Amino acid sequence: MTAPDPIAQPRQFLEHLYHAAVRRALPLHNTAAHLPQPPKGRTVVIGAGKAGGAMAQAVEALWPAGAPLSGLVVTRYHHTPPRPAGLAQRIEVIEASHPVPDAAGLAASQRILQLVQGLTKDDLVLCLISGGGSALLTLPAEGLTLEDKQRINKALLASGANIGEMNCVRKHLSRIKGGRLAAACAPAQVVTLTISDVPGDDPSVIASGPTVPDATTCADALSILKRYRIEVPAPVQAALEQGALETPKPGSPIFQGHQVNMIATPQQSLEAAAEAARAAGLNAYILSDEMEGESREVGKVHAALARAVAQHGQPFAKPCVILSGGETTVTVRPVPAGEQRGKGGRAGEFCLGLALALQGQAGVWALAADTDGIDGMEENAGAWVEPGTLARAQAQGMKVERYLDRNDAYGYFQLLGDLVVTGPTHTNVNDFRALLVL
Structure with missing residues (x-):
């Protein structure tokens, strides 16, 4: 499958990588070699x-x-x-x-x-x-x-x-x-x-x-x-x-x-995404398939790395794709007085932390989504982050910190039109995160 141009179509390109990861984990592609012989x-x-x-x-x-x-x-x-x-x-x-x-x-x-x-x-x-x-x-x-x-x-x-x-x-x-x-x-x-x-x-x-x-x-x-x-x-x-x-x-x-x-396994799917990125002429780096920790904090760490690459060309050479997997967690915070409980899952909360820490960094786009197609209990798989995410939200009076306080990643990215919706994928190798740095 021909990949979209990562410069002209960064969102479509990241979605292409996500689907490459999901395809690698589909049961029909992986089961035959592991089936035993029929018994007596x-x-x-x-x-x-x-x-x-x-x-x-x-x-x-x-x-x-x-x-x-x-x-x-x-x-x-x-x-x-x-x-x-x-x-x-x-x-x-x-x-x-x-x-x-x-x-x-x-x-x-x-x-x-x-x-x-x-x-x-x-x-x-x-x-x-x-x-x-x-x-x-x-x-x-x-x-x-x-x-x-x-x-x-x-x-x-x-x-x-x-x-x-x-x-x-x-x-x-x-x-x-x-x-x-x-x-x-x-x-x-x-x-x-x-x-x-x-x-x-x-x-x-x-x-x-x-x-x-x-x-x-x-x-x-x-x-x-x-x-x-x-x-x-x-x-x-x-x-x-x-x-x-x-x-x-x-x-x-x-x-x-x-x-x-x-x-x-998650590693196999990340390798499939990396291969798809390299086929499009980009460097591709897999951080780990075992990342754990609070989703928002993992997002901030990814943001620091992406900013270093964008600003200094270190530790990776751009243009590149940075990939990671694993299973982060979300601790549901007490709802501030007068606020309603938010909605969302690990991928969305990762994106909130990422967007906050990126601070509109030029040249960085990201997709985070669950490979089963469902982030938490909502209908979206995850969300997008792009250089204009915070500015577009602020123009609508939306403060990312407030949404983090309520664990409301779904509400934030829904209002921006930045939810990733795929429907059930019929497989599950957990979190998929891809950052494109141009």
């Missing part, structure tokens, strides 16, 4: 995540036509891709709520556990896991209700906890996460195909690792709950303190013979 017995497909529907379709398209195949996966509402003409559906896809779980996700999780009962060593469980699976695959531990899980999830999301911390808690408050689903599949062989959306590509963190060992402990979960002042019901608190909600650990015979195949 049954093949049951289960799974959860924002890419679940697309992963199921990839398996259906690639699995031998005469080999038995059935199962169920759960994905986010409106994230099931259109079915290609002529592709028979053999795997049921259910949609449920993300990032806060709902009754549909609970029912799907119960059915998934039922599907893997009574299997033999001749059977195969193919588990399709992608980001978002923690909320979609919800089965509260004994003593917890769905309402409890919803409250705890909301508190974790607002706390500023990183994904590893959130998923440590989720694993210990679940009957299906943290390796427990693998235990339910015994004695069948389990092959997990996963798309990484976490820094470091740790399969025990992706979707809270339902089919892999968990090295974290009840004590770790308690420490995180205490750190972020999140309460759980007294019986659950006691069960955590007693270690009664412990997860299966590395070395457990439960996982003997199981396989985990990583079919797409």
Whole structure:
């Protein structure tokens, strides 16, 4: 695909890079090399995540036509891709709520556990896991209700906890996460195909690792709950303190013979974007695929780097593209008196911090977006920043600091017409950030 001219069409060029990153992570492009051979017995497909529907379709398209195949996966509402003409559906896809779980996700999780009962060593469980699976695959531990899980999830999301911390808690408050689903599949062989959306590509963190060992402990979960002042019901608190909600650990015979195949990662998508930039004649630099921290602060750091390149040609030579990925966090601040709570996600808040720190720097454009096409809970994937962002906002009486105070990135960039809207992409390798410095 021919790239737009980065000088004449900087926005379109950055969007071109974003789509190159997303294409690299699409399940149909990555699944074939990782599929096992059909077993002697049954093949049951289960799974959860924002890419679940697309992963199921990839398996259906690639699995031998005469080999038995059935199962169920759960994905986010409106994230099931259109079915290609002529592709028979053999795997049921259910949609449920993300990032806060709902009754549909609970029912799907119960059915998934039922599907893997009574299997033999001749059977195969193919588990399709992608980001978002923690909320979609919800089965509260004994003593917890769905309402409890919803409250705890909301508190974790607002706390500023990183994904590893959130998923440590989720694993210990679940009957299906943290390796427990693998235990339910015994004695069948389990092959997990996963798309990484976490820094470091740790399969025990992706979707809270339902089919892999968990090295974290009840004590770790308690420490995180205490750190972020999140309460759980007294019986659950006691069960955590007693270690009664412990997860299966590395070395457990439960996982003997199981396989985990990583079919797409954030680094691969960043490399695809870098390759597209170089094909257009630009230098391209990948900072990291593992960036974490407060979104607004990460934005300020990126701004400092872009200003150095724009003003001094250091540490990178312009024209260039600077790329990064990972999973930043947003701590929801108390709303100032008389203000309403804002809307937005990690990518938008990154862009607010970036715009504030760039201060209209000439020659710098940026796009930040989530690779699943949804930033937080709104319909946008992310937002744009350009040299005129602050000036256009100020002309409308909009102060970026006020929007930061309210965590209202969506409101800021919506009024400017600078939201990036792609719709669901049917994959998820987390944050994508690209800065174009001319």
